[in-house]
Amino acid sequence: MQMILFKMSQHFYLIPAASVEEVIETLRITEVPLAPKWVKGLINLRGSVLTVAGLSELLGIEEPAESMNILVMKNNDERKGLLIEEVVKVVDVTPDDIQLEETSKKKYYSGMVSVKDKVANIVDVKQAIF
Amino acid sequence: MDDNSVYRDLFFEESDDNLQQLNDNVLELESEPDNMDLVNEIFRSAHTLKGMAATMGYDVMTKLTHKMENMFDFFKSGKLKVNSDYISLIFKCLDKLSQLVEDLRDEKELSEDQISELLSELAKVEESVNGKKTEKNTGTQKTVKEETLTSVQEHLEEADLDVIQKAGVEGYQAYSVAVRLDKETLLKGPRVYLIMEKLEQEGDVIHTEPTVDLLENGDFETDFKLIFLTKDSLAEVKQNIDSNSEIAAFSVEEFDEKKHYQTAKTAPLPKKEPEKAQPAKPEKAKSKPQKDNKKTVEKPHHSNTRNQSIRVDLSRLDRFLNLVSELVVYRNQLDDASKRNSEVEVKDSLEQVSRLTSELQELVLKIRMQQVSVVFTRFPRMVRDLARDLNKDMELVIEGEETELDKTVVSELSEPLIHLLRNSSDHGIEAPDVREKMGKPRKGTIKLSAYQEGNRVNITLEDDGKGLDPQVMKESAESKGIDTTRMSDDELIHLIFHPGFSTAKKVTNISGRGVGLDAVMAKIGELGGSLEMKTKLHVGTKFIIKLPLTLSIIQALMVKIGEEIFAVPLDVVERVVMINDKEDLIKTSDQEVYRYQNELIPVVRTAQLLQIPDTKDTKKFAIIVKSDHSYHAVLVSELIGQQEIVIKKLDSVLQGLKRYQGATIIGNGAVALILDINAICQEKKVSQK
DSSP: OEEEEEEETTEEEEEEGGGEEEEEEOOOOBOOTTOOTTEEEEEEETTEEEEEEEHHHHHTOOOOSOOOEEEEEEETTEEEEEEESEEEEEEEOOGGGOBOTTTOOSTTEEEEEEETTEEEEEEOOHHHHO | OGGGHHHHHHHHHHHHHHHHHHHHHHHHHHHOTTOHHHHHHHHHHHHHHHHHHHHHTOHHHHHHHHHHHHHHHHHHHTSSOOOHHHHHHHHHHHHHHHHHHHHHHTTOOOOTHHHHHHHHHHHHHHHHHHTHHHHHHHSSHHHHHHHHOOOOBSSOOHHHHHHHHHHHHTTOEEEEEEEEEOTTOSOHHHHHHHHHHHHHTTEEEEEEESOHHHHHTTOSSSEEEEEEEESSOHHHHHHHHHTSSSEEEEEEEEOOHHHHBOOTTSOOOSOOOOTTOOOOHHHHHHSTTHHHHHHHHHSOSOOSOOOOOOOOOHHHHHHHHHHHHHHHHHHHHHHHHHHTTOHHHHHHHHHHHHHHHHHHHHHHHHHHEEETHHHHTHHHHHHHHHHHHHTOOEEEEEEOTTOEEEHHHHHHHHHHHHHHHHHIIIIISOOHHHHHHTTSOSSEEEEEEEEEETTEEEEEEEEOSOOOOHHHHHHHHHHTTOOOTTOOHHHHHGGGGSTTOOOOSSOOSSSOSSOOHHHHHHHHHHTTOEEEEEEETTTEEEEEEEEESOSSEEEEEEEEETTEEEEEEGGGEEEEEEEEHHHHEEEOSSOEEEEETTEEEEEEEHHHHTTOOOOSOSEEEEEEEEETTEEEEEEESEEEEEEEEEOBOOOHHHHTTSSEEEEEEOTTSOEEEEEOHHHHHHHHHHHHO
């Protein structure tokens, strides 16, 4: 299974590549007043308006100083952006690589994977944003 | 039937049209039973429908249509007087046909069982008209007709006998053959030709009834007879005939002068069992899916998401093509000009391109528009049926059916409207006697009208029935465990939108299953519209549905609130005035108002409402908007200008905020939110209460 490895405030995270349609560089985000906190705003992706969710707000972690990438997530016909700090690379992960699947008490985490010298959390935010 | 698939879509589209037309015309026929032109027109539609079904090989549908057509034939010939029972029967047939079409669309196989009930009803009518004569055609066809299938030759001549005798000497045996073609056989002539050709390979056909010419033209019912001379045995002949398809039954017998040579005056022989009665082929295959079909009977149609299509006037398409080709010309010019760095030419071409773009935009919107009549036309029929079922006297008046709406909205509209109509007929309109006592005309009226207002279309449904009684609502709500303490009459009445609420004391099969207006409300909301209700006890109830005209492009006023850019749909804007925050706004103890044309109107501080930091500047603009018949002054910090914007839908989370109609992309590529002024003004009211 291919996963996208990305960085958020010194920590590493993985997200299944199948749920990501594309990775784009951060565009200008228009804020939406009164929207839930995790909604960062709206972007214009080649003529379509997409809602962008902030991963740091969803996970309740520190907001990165600079957000360079947006993952365009797809669920059926719906698309949403996920604001992250920076994509590192795409890695191959076998189910055996995934450890500590059940131990995390926090929402959205579903296991860990060691990628070389780093340890990355697998995050699953699909239900939260779609 | 793969090669048919190309025509399937066309078939469905045309069937839908024809069925709708039939529905309309039959409804009209009920009020004008003597209008023969109408009967003729109906006849034509039915015939077309039958033809199409037959061409596609949908036997069950063909059969039903054929029988229904007979009814019209009786009307035409005056054998039958149009009355509402017959009309109802025809409507039943039309409903069944629609359902058959629907089943076909879902790629279900049709079964004769689906129509047997109707066929027998139709047969009864035919019987009553023609007496026994038609019984043969209408009763359960197989058995009745088999009795008449006989190989007795009625028109055999002496000369033929002579031939048979002579041939007998040479070792040829004569067989008397009777064949019944499958009644759904489409090309009877060629079929007969094939059968005969096959026989002639083994011998000679010396006589046929009817004559060969008639047979090959297909000018006969289903049966034909022939005398066949061959050296083959009886079994071989049978096998020969049996190898043909589309034969329902046949019989072969060795020719016997006494038995088969008959003049017309002798009575036909007693029933003779056909050696091998083949049940009509399609029936065999159809016994299985019967169960599935039964289930769908109860379900209203439209079950699957199908490819939607729209009919477009050819001239519009032509214009489309012209515009696009023009666009290509200017694109090339633009390329060329930019290569040569000729600024003037680029500008010229751009001007043309922008003109073409707006023309294209307008055109494509027009193509997407559809008249609401597409939905409305079914309703008179529905109300008529409801009136009959409920023993009420009522009439549906339709106004403004030519109003146009975006296709997607129109096609989604029928369900909520049907719901509301049923509600009005069932709960609204009183029984005729009750109406008379109340001093109302016996006949209830339901008025359905559509009209455009700004960039919205309003659809109203008004009945002159009993209206909603807050007290009844209260009782009913309490019996369902809904807390009604301290509810105003208005609130009580609006309980009708409460999920799981139904006012009908009796649950009827028309409406009143508890899933009701809340579902309608949700559906309308989905379409970007709103639903309001006004009711007066004993006077009537009125539902107002407000829908967006189009889902895509509107004129908007671009404004700044704080530092953010927003779009305000222009249709709600009455005017814009420049004001001074400190001087022009009047603060009362509970709210802020603005004096507009000698009227005090509430002020909406959008920045506050949206929790955006406002500018310090006291110079502000008040956009005077009209929402729900009252003015509001919506404050913004800056005006940018008027612009045509493309509405992009927001996702459900942001829609749920009820502040924005959508978003749009502005010139610099950024996204701007479109304010939902109505919702904002309503919110203002509620928060003040």
